[in-house]
Amino acid sequence: MRIGYVNGLKCRECGREYPVDPIYVCEFCFGPLEVVYDYKKIKKVLTRENIEKRGKNLWRYRELLPIDGDPQVGLQSGFTPLVKADNLARELGVKELYIKDDTVAHPTLSFKDRVVAVALTKAKEFGFDTVACASTGNLAHSVAAQGAKAGFQRFVFIPANLEPSKIIASLVYEPHVVAVDGNYDEVNRLCSEIANKYSWAFVNINIRPFYAEGSKTQGFEIVEQLGWVVPDNVVVPCASGSLLTKIWKSFKEFKEIGLIKELGTKVFAAQATGCSTIAAAVKQGTDAIRPVKPDTIAKSLAIGNPADGYYAVRVVGESGGFAEDVSDEEIIEGIKLLAKSEGIFAETAGGVTLACTRKLIETGKIGRNETTVICVTGNGLKTQEALNGRTVSPHYIKPNLASFEEVLKKIGH
C-alpha cells in the first residue's frame, strides 16, 4: 500500500522526472536524481504537535523521508543530544555554541545510522535481499549492523588501509568485508561497476537518492531542539558534501511546510587541508571541484572526488557561509579541546569541524554574538589510533599512599 508523500524522482540538473526506482542518475544528462515530495500534503499532517508526540528517533519526521510504508530499520536511530557547549563557548570566545552530538547515534555511533535507517527501509520496500556500500568505515559499520538486524546479506567495500579498529568494528557483525587495495575514490568506482552488474541495494550508489535524505534528520532535530528556530550558523564536516546540502534542505523544508518562519542560517563547510576540495573551491570563488588524492588523518572525510561537492559549494554561497580547512595537527588539537571542555570524544572528523569552527570565529566569519551549531558526526572510540602518543600520560605509582601523594605533590594539588 502506498501511503507515502513522495511524488517521484527528478534530475537535479535537467529536471527530467522518473518513477520511484532504485536508480540514481539521469539517463539523459547524467545529473543526480533527487526525491520530490508533496509538501502541500505533508504540511497538513506534519505539525509541531504531531512531531512532539512521537518517539524520540529520526522517524518522528517520517513524512519528509522517502518511504512508502512503515519504518522497518533503525527504529531507535536519531534524536541525538544537542549539547549546549558553554565551556567550549568560553574557550572560543563566543556567546552561544551547541554540539549536535552524533557520537552517540544508535546503533553504531555515527550519523551514518541515520542514512542507513532510511536506505535499508527503502531496500526492503524495493524487495532487495542484499545490501552493500562503499565506505570509509562509519557507513560500513552501520550497513553491517543494521543490515544484520534487518536480515539482509551484506557486502561492505572499504579501502584496505583504514584504521584497524574501524575494520574490526565492521567484522564483528560478520558481513562480507571486501578490503580493496586502493583509496575511497577507487573503491567507489569499483562499486559503481559492481552495482551495474549485480542486483543489490548499494546504499550510497543506486539507493543514494533515498539514503541521502536520511541526513536531513540531523537538521530537523537541530531546529526542534533549539525550540523550533534555526541557528545563525551551522558548521558541517564535508566528505562527499551530501550532509551539508541535506542539512540546508532540512531547514528549507521546515520553512516550506511552515514549521519555522525565518531561515537566516549561514552554512559553513569544514574539511581537512589534506582533502579540501570543497573548501578550496569556496575560497577560490569557483564551483568547479578539482579532485585530489587525499592525505589526512581524517580518513572518514577522505573523499578526493566528492559526489555532492558542487552542490555543497552552492549551498555555502547561497546561505552566505564560508569554508575552512585545517591541518592534521589542528585536527588532533580540536579532538582534545572538545573532549576536555565538553566531555565529548569525537573521531577525527569531529576534530576537523571543531578546529575549522575555531578558525572561522578567529577570522570573523562566525560572529561572536551569534548562535552556532557544530555537527559532530562520529565517535572517537573508532579512531583512537589518531591519538597514539598525543594524549596526556597516566601517573604510574606503587600501590601505597605515599607513592600516590608524590603524584599529588607533583601536579600541585
Next chain:
Amino acid sequence: MAVKVRIPTPLQRLTQGKEEVEGIPGTITGLIQDLDKRFPGIAERISEGGKVRRFVNVYVNEEDIRFLDAENTPVKDGDEVSIVPAIAGGKQ
C-alpha cells in the same frame, strides 16, 4: 592520425556500439560539433548551449578540461579525449 575519443557505455548506442571513435583536431567545441554530424544527438547529451554538462567530465590526455581551457581547450592529432559521466562512474 586523428584525435581518439572514448565514448562511455550509455552513449555507445549513438555510436553504433563503438567504444572509441575518431575526432577532428581543433577545440573541444569543434570536436563535439563534428561528432554530432556523424553521430546525431550526441552533442545534446554531452553539452547544453555549447557548454559541457555539469555531470559529464571531459578529459584531454587524462586532464579534466575544467582545469585547462574548458570548451576552448585545444586538441591535436594523437590526443586522447575521454567522455565520462561523473557519477555513473564505472567503466563496465
